Amino acid sequence: MSEDKPALIAEAAAVDYEDLFETAPCGYLSTDGNGRILRANRTFSDWTGFGGDLLAGRHFADLLPIAGKIFYETHFAPMLHVQSAFNEVALDIVTADGRHLPVLVNAAVRRDGDGSIASIRITLFKSTSRRAYERGLIAQRDTAEANILVEREDGELREQFIAVLGHDLRNPLAAIASGVRLLDSEVLSERSRKILTLIDGSVVRAAGLIDNVLDFARGRLGGGITLQREAREPLEPVLRQVVAELRAIAPDRTVDSIYNLAEPIDCDRVRIGQLVSNLLGNALTHGARNEPVRLNAQTHGCVLTISIANGGPPISEAARARLFQPFYRGDGGVREQGLGLGLHIASEIARAHGGTLEVRSDAAETVFTFTMTLMQEV
């Protein structure tokens, strides 16, 4: 008895090993050095539908589809010869009924005493859901890349559209402005001259709107507001020109202006002109009609401030918080107040200069103040 026990245990262990080999939750193949199958386990036979004797003697590569065969010949077999092992290779096995079974393959080589390959052990793991997951990831990536491409094309198209729109809108405006200048030199009745002034004001207003819309669109497209700083020419004539243009928009209103500027001022004069134009336009639209709009531009030390003040009811606390947001159009009331981009663009221009645009509003007056620090002269 005592001598039988180890024998029984050994037999039981052998049976268990045999069972482990045959019914393990993975496929086992043993091939000779050339990849000819010597033995396959039952799991693999069950997966593929090939009986054990149908597999014996066949070449491992015969179980692979064309692409797999090529991969086997060009990568799999050479790597085994060189490295003796090759792991985590994704392959498809063609089953007895012609289906493709996705598997993940590990292989290891066993060598003879003289170093030549005696046999190859191959382990195969079913990877149907893993493969589906990977395919899903690839599909998602392809879709995402395609979307990015479409978005980029859309973006380019938008940019072109905006450029063309800007040009096409400015062209007829330039034509009208030219017509106004031509008529201006003719002998005109009082009434005609008044009409001409109003047309001119409308042209200035439309041109300002186009500039603001284009700037906003460019900003949204990532371009932002770009500056062309130029300290060689003075700023004051630009501001005077803007005030003259805005007077044409509202000929019945008074605009008082004070200039106290120590030139040269290092800024983008066209942009600062646009900022002032937007603030003046805002003041003329929303300010009390019977009170003047007051512009005060001054340098004090190395600080430039430009403030524009108007009378009329104060801006509510709630409205003040949203004033500089794009498309904000006030507390209702006046219908004809544009797109609500003027203050937004003005604040963006201030920001681009490293400056600020602030509003103070009470019963006495509403004041917008642009402040920027000037570069110290070296």
Add this chain to the structure above:
Amino acid sequence: MTGRAGEDRGVAAIRKITILVVEDETLVRMLGTDMLETAGFIVREAGDADEAIAILSAEDDIALLFSDIDMPGSMDGVGLAKLVHIRWPAIRLLLTSGRQSLSPEQLPEAGQFMRKPWTESALIGNVNSLLAA
């Protein structure tokens, strides 16, 4: 609205200098023509490059080409200026655009660029300095 550059009138009138204005926007062309005529120049007008070439081929007294850049037709203003510079090298070139800014290297040799919208003093000033060169 803008002051007339009357001081240039006499000089140009005596010399009978002819300028070809090329601009597809009629009112803009009329304004440019008006400013140049007021300054004493003789002006020919064309609405595009093809018309301009027809005038240049028919007349031999044009001293300066003043052309818009963005124009419909077979050629834009830059193309026209390059062609004129090759075929009629004596003609001075002044180009203008509200859409793009040209750097000197994009211009034909001896050409000048002026951004739109131009004022009367800028136009006459540029024309005179080109003619004096």
